[in-house]
Amino acid sequence: xxxxxxxxxxxxxxxxxxxxxxxxxxxxxxxxxxxxxxxxxxxxxxxxxxxxxxxxxxxxxxxxxxxxxxxxxxxxxxxxxxxxxxxxxxxxxxxxxxxxxxxxxxxxxxxxxxxxxxxxxxxxxxxxxxxxxxxxxxxxxxxxxxxxxxxxxxxxxxxxxxxxxxxxxxxxxxxxxxxxxxxxxxxxxxxxxxxxxxxxxxxxxxxxxxxxxxxxxxxxxxxxxxxxxxxxxxxxxxxxxxxxx
Numbered sequence: 434x435x436x437x438x439x440x441x442x443x444x445x446x447x448x449x450x451x452x453x454x455x456x457x458x459x460x461x462x463x464x465x466x467x468x469x470x471x472x473x474x475x476x477x478x479x480x481x482x483x484x485x486x487x488x489x490x491x492x493x494x495x496x497x498x499x500x501x502x503x504x505x506x507x508x509x510x511x512x513x514x515x516x517x518x519x520x521x522x523x524x525x526x527x528x529x530x531x532x533x534x535x536x537x538x539x540x541x542x543x544x545x546x547x548x549x550x551x552x553x554x555x556x557x558x559x560x561x562x563x564x565x566x567x568x569x570x571x572x573x574x575x576x577x578x579x580x581x582x583x584x585x586x587x588x589x590x591x592x593x594x595x596x597x598x599x600x601x602x603x604x605x606x607x608x609x610x611x612x613x614x615x616x617x618x619x620x621x622x623x624x625x626x627x628x629x630x631x632x633x634x635x636x637x638x639x640x641x642x643x644x645x646x647x648x649x650x651x652x653x654x655x656x657x658x659x660x661x662x663x664x665x666x667x668x669x670x671x672x673x674x675x676x677x678x
Contacts, residue, residue, distance in 0.1 A: 438484050439502075443467070444477040450499055451535035461493065468492045499532065500667055503559050506540075507672070508665035509656060510554040516545035525554065528663055543567060543651075544575075544627055552577075552648035553656040555668070555676075562678060566651075567627070573677070576623045576650035577632050582642040584617040589639050593622065600634045607635070621649075652676045 441449075444458040447467075452458065458467075458477050465473035469481070469491045481487070483501050491498040500506075506529075510516070514523040518539070525542060526534055533540055536558060543555035543566045557563055566573050590612040592598055598607045607628070613621040622632055633643045649656045653675040660666065668676070 438482040440480040440482050442477070443474060443479050443481050446481055446483070446501075447493070449502070449537045451532040452493065466494050499530070502538070504540075504557065505559065505562060505668040505673065505678075506556040506665050507654070507657075507660065507668050508554045508556060509660045509662050510546050510551055511662040512549055512551045515548050516542045516554065522548075525556070528665065529556075546648060547630060547633075550577075550646045550648065551662065552646075553651055553654070554648075555651060556665075565678070566676065569626070571677075572625045573652050574623050574625050574650075575627070575648060576621055578615075578621050578647045578649055579619070579632060579636065579643050580645040581618040581620070581636060582644045583640075585614060585620065585641070586639070589620070589636075589641075590614065592639055593635060598635065598638060600628065600631075600638060603628075607631075610635070618644075623650075 443462070444455040447453070447458045448455050455477070461467050462474055462477045465475075467474045481491075483503065484490075485501075487501045488498045508525060508528065510525055514525050514528070516525050518524070518526065526540070529540070538558050538560065540556050540558050541563060543557060543563055546552065546554055555566065565571055593607075593610040593612045596606060596609040599605075600607065608624075608626055610625075611623040613623075615621060622635070624631060628634075632646060636643050654668075654672050
């Protein structure tokens with residue numbers, strides 16, 4: 434049995450993807466500027482199946498369609514940009530094509546990295562995927578590489594794994610976390626929680642300070658070495674499997 438896909442009117446689909454108003458779409462249809470499977474579309478009301486390969490099959494003004502709804506992106510977040518729609522200063526959304534800022538539903542980050550943290554960041558317009566990856570019930574692991582201001586004392590791994598560490602101003606201990614020592618002032622820390630500035634506060638609780646922080650893994654998905662800071666791409670079906678999707 435063939436898989437069923439959601440369908441949407443062409444003008445609504447493209448308007449929701451930020452291409453312009455429905456009137457704009459109707460004008461492009463009249464100009465025979467929207468082509469599906471090699472044939473110019475003649476009706477802006479035509480219902481289009483939103484398939485994973487739609488970007489390869491539909492062109493607008495000679496250009497391939499942007500990723501259709503339901504996309505998941507991986508982005509290498511650089512230091513100095515913020516995971517927000519509203520805050521002042523450079524935003525992660527500024528790294529995406531301007532048209533994508535107008536998409537409905539909006540593209541959102543899957544969790545956040547603070548302004549001074551770099552590394553693997555996922556973004557999606559799929560609310561179900563977003564909820565699944567950030568829900569505490571999902572126990573999605575995240576791994577961070579921390580460069581520390583002072584040498585490790587040697588007991589940090591046991592403290593972090595104990596499940597008894599309390600952060601300042603909180604009344605609930607942290608879940609156990611796994612620390613891998615990589616050098617005197619460098620370590621990898623794997624968490625299944627996402628409390629505010631958690632990694633930085635954990636090291637502060639054991640008398641150290643995080644000088645630099647990078648996230649290099651979410652679940653079983655690693656930050657690709659060829660994905661440069663500030664760049665992004667779509668997550669592949671194999672990578673979705675590694676995320677448990």
